[in-house]
Amino acid sequence: MDQLGAIRAFVRVVEAGSFAKAADTMGAPRSTVSKLVQDLETSLSLKLLERTTRSVTVTPEGVGYYERAIRLIADFDDMNSEATGGRLATRGKLRVDVGGTFANAILIPRLPEFYALYPEIELHLGVTERHADIVEEGIDCVIRAGDLPSASLVAKKLCSVEIVTCATPSYLEKHGMPASPSDLERDHFFVQYFFARSLKPAPVRLMKDDKKIEIFSPSKLSTSDATAHLHGILAGLGIGQTFEFLARPHIARGALVPIMNDWAPPRYPVHIARPAGRFPSVKYQVFEDWVAGVFSAYDNANDPS
Template identity: 50%
Template sequence: MDQLLAIRAFVRIAEAGSFAKAADSLNLPRSTVSKLVQDLEHHLGTRLVQRTTRAVTVTPEGAAYHERAVRLLGELEDMDATAAHARALPRGRLRVDIGSSLANLVLIPALPDFRGRYPDVQLFLGVNDRPVDLIGEGVDCVIRGGALADSSLVARRLCELDYVTCAAPSYIEAHGIPAHPAEIEAGHAVCSYCSALTGKVFPLHFQRGEERHEIAGPSVVGVNESTAHVTALLAGLGIGQTFGFVARPFLEDGRLVRILPDWTQSPHPLQLVYPANRHPSAKLRVFSEWVAELFGRIDHRAG
């Protein structure tokens, strides 16, 4: 039995709750993963997981073993990193999940710099706007916005993003420019961004001093992916709100027009998030430092 591989397989199963997901994340056949865990249980003389037709759960003995196994694997990776001087040149596969506009407009264009610094890190990007199960899907970290609700996750604040209310010139020519948020609700088409998970439409928010307005009325079109949402605005489908870093190039070349510039929305915090029960690897640490530097450039407070 390859005990180290068996321990890795057990940890993945315990975190994913599935032999199939663990096998996929390890790039091994499911039968191999099952045999590894069986051999590990036989070696230890105790059952680590309970298997049913619907789910895989960890036994009390398995939970205690998992806690120490996670620490062991983290320390082992640090040992390897130190011995191979990998703190200077980290290596290995790093899976990162990130929203579409952040990936296409910020992260991917800057990746040649990251590759130049860390050529031995193999970066795999999941690009989408849906929430991700870090543990179940074997993702090392995600870059996402909003408040952190899950206490089992660790977040590093990267920046704050501002919002811009805008529309295409073709829309403005046909419908005019609203002078107040209430006019949008009364007689304008709204091009909304909506949740990729639930389909829920995110309302438009406006604030000026103590005055606040929320517009959650019907949308002429709702889009659940950030890059496509901007495309819909450029097509003249309605008024919408998007991040400032996304809108500014189009505002500068005239393809979008800013609306109600005196009204703002609360900034959107952007974070790098990873599971609290995973020891940050050398490659995750250097990636975290690099993206903090990168996204700091689009922080609306930076000027």
Template identity: 50%
Template sequence: MDQLLAIRTFVRVAEAGSFAKAADSMNLPRSSVSKMVQDLEAHLGTKLVERTTRSVAMTKEGIAYHERALRLLADLDDMDGTVKGSRSTPKGRLRVDIGSVLANRILIPALDDFRRGYPDIELLLGVSDRATDLIGEGIDCVIRGGALADSSLKARRLCELDYVVCAAPSYLDGREAPRHPDDVAGHQVVSYFSATSGKRFPLRFARGAERLEISPSGGIAVNESTAHLTALLSGLGIGQSFGFLARQHFGDGTLVEMLPDWKPENHVLHLVYPPDRFENPRLRAFTEWAVQLFAAFDARRQDDSGVPSSILMDNVSIPGNFSPGR
């Protein structure tokens, strides 16, 4: 049995949904396609597809094998492309995971530019604020924020996002706005909670050398970043939001900034990837494009030039259970 050909045939059958369609697309007899899949199943000792007269459906084992087969074939294509010198025209699938608000407000609006530059890359965009397992889920990279620690994963620094404290005028109507972080404890707080532990993230404040942390007990908490902004706009309380999100609402008066002298530390964003993936031309192309895209949102950039002060190619390590960025 030619195992590589059998794997390619199985992938084609899985994607076509039938042996007949797969055979037509491969210009092979249906009997040959069916036999290659049967030989692969015999080799593996398990059934990959359930056959009917008109279609096929993958078994649980088939679904798992299909995902691994796609990654294997993509890696083989990358190897061939490197030898053939076609690294300048990357193609194939790329799986990227990113937090909701970053996807909806930064990445997706700019994707048409990426598609024009790399029309042969098929981008699979996973959008959520959950923690991800890059290796186990076959993810090429994630864009996430937060502190980094030592591990086998690598990261490219993208930018820093600043926070602002704000609320809707409808919430502040009849209430005294806080003049000090301690005053926030007397208000309804729109906070963020961990989907894993269920614990709320505290509100952190800094002014010079002073550091304060407020742990809200009332109000509403969400675990998704777009919903957090919606809750603030709906007048549900006071919260800390990314500056690039909130400032557009300061201009039209739908949000009001408070405590401008008390800023938490900036939220650092990284593009994170397994250490063996950066030779992947698709990932390398996406990374270089993302660095330029997120530079425009860097809170440290100089106003006169718009160029970030330190968008560097930092190879740093982070834990496998890297927490989601907001």
């Protein structure tokens, strides 16, 4: 049995969702693809797929095998590409996990530029606020805001994103303009952001000179999504801290008002990270370099935090 060919066939079936579609993408008869997967299951003494006349479902064992299989295929293809002088190195699939805000506001609008340079790289974007286990799930890299505590990741800092504290004019008219952190704690509501994985709320962070404080104030709305969080602020539900690049157009049209300007929130570091134990492929390296250029526009060399 051509085990690597069988593994490739299995991966194609999982990604296509059927043997017929997988066969079309491989340019092979359906019976050949089916036989390859059956032989693979027999050699493993493991059922990877549940088949019915209408659908193909991946078994729990098949999910785990698929995650490892795509890493094996990627490493094998990269090895061959580099051995042939890199002629094939900048093609193939790259799996990237990124939060919805960065995906929709920064990354996706610039992708035509990336594809103009590397038309044969296929990006699979997992757009989620969930912090995936990229080693176990076979993800090539993640783009994340905040600290990266895991020692299993090799990270490169892309930028430090500016945060702005703001509210709507109608909210400030009703509740007053806060002049100090104590005003925030005593007289105001916040639109709260919480972390999807831990469910812990993100405190309101303020900084003036060398003094840093954190505030946990009453909230009428808590959300784990940055876009929903922004819309909560725009709805007048309270004061919020959000990315400056998201708030900027709303501030320009007068829908939001920056407050507490002498107490600036610390900036948020943004990193791109890959598994520590995996040699970076050429297609990953060119993507990392391109992403670094895109995010550099949001950086500040005089970051005070």
